[in-house]
């Protein structure tokens with residue numbers, strides 16, 4: 001199946017007289033005929049359902065669809081993108097371990113890696129997405145368990161050279177974890193470039209309608225966990241009656257461990273209703289991504305030609321630093337672009353207040369176009385000097401281009417400039 005078809009059909013195949021649409025199974029639990037049968041489920045948790053904190057039929061349909069789209073062996077949904085980040089790392093690291101991450105990642109991931117995980121004894125060493133192989137390799141320590149980066153980073157819009165990071169990771173016997181939220185599997189399939197684990201905030205393009213918060217982790221099924229660095233995946237797990245994940249689950253060792261050990265203990269599984277909403281979004285993902293990309297490119301081109309704009313950051317533009325990598329890794333540069341307005345903070349805020357169709361909100365990847373002024377919101381606590389060091393100019397506006405007719409978006413931007421600068 002091609003992506004358009006997978007978006008509609010993967011993960012759920014109704015049998016004779018079953019519902020056409022993925023049903024919402026709003027049940028915490030599942031009934032068994034005998035006590036022996038229910039006991040047996042604990043030995044073979046992948047064959048039947050135990051409890052909706054581990055698995056639920058509605059959520060599983062979505063997991064199957066996303067695994068198919070990413071080209072992975074299996075997936076596990078989580079109640080948020082943050083939960084996906086947390087479990088993806090904790091599935092490999094314990095206190096005393098470390099990860100190496102690109103600095104150009106979502107601020108929430110930086111908080112998790114640099115503060116919260118550090119408090120749990122897991123260190124994060126940051127390298128730039130632009131660093132060469134030697135510099136990335138130099139950050140790896142004997143206790144390093146994974147490398148991490150975002151395909152198309154939020155908010156810097158840096159395009160990761162996935163093959164470069166995968167090469168260094170694999171040379172050290174480590175997996176590469178990729179956050180593919182902004183690209184989605186429609187624009188990039190990181191596993192085909194060497195990624196071992198892919199995750200998403202499904203709250204963004206996958207949902208696309210701003211109706212649910214969710215995340216997902218996809219296992220490529222390809223990493224060799226028996227290389228000596230990951231005993232917790234190989235040796236018997238005393239918390240799960242002595243199971244060896246690699247022995248019992250082969251290619252799905254990583255994702256089954258995440259489900260049966262971490263999901264069991266942290267309980268961050270999504271509700272069936274949230275998965276149902278996510279599935280509706282996924283059904284049109286391939287179609288929507290095409291339009292986000294074409295609308296955003298037109299908006300970026302318009303902004304680049306606008307006298308009130310100092311600079312535009314969109315990897316889809318030929319002059320952009322990441323254009324060549326975008327051409328290699330992405331089928332389109334997605335829907336988010338940022339630009340710096342001449343006149344700094346004050347003009348940027350006047351421009352935003354003058355927008356009528358485009359809304360001001362803390363979100364991206366919605367079907368509706370929205371803007372955010374990072375300096376006064378996500379980076380509010382910082383001085384102008386600190387903001388600059390974080391790569392966020394006081395006059396920067398981030399725009400997530402939606403699916404309205406592009407001329408309506410351009411007209412709204414045009415009238416807002418006219419009012420801000422009159």
Ligand code: PLP
Nearest residue numbers: 080081082106154181201203214
């Ligand atoms: N990863 C990326 C790239 C994000 O942009 C976000 C949220 O904006 C997250 C992870 C966290 O996802 P969530 O908000 O669903 O917890």
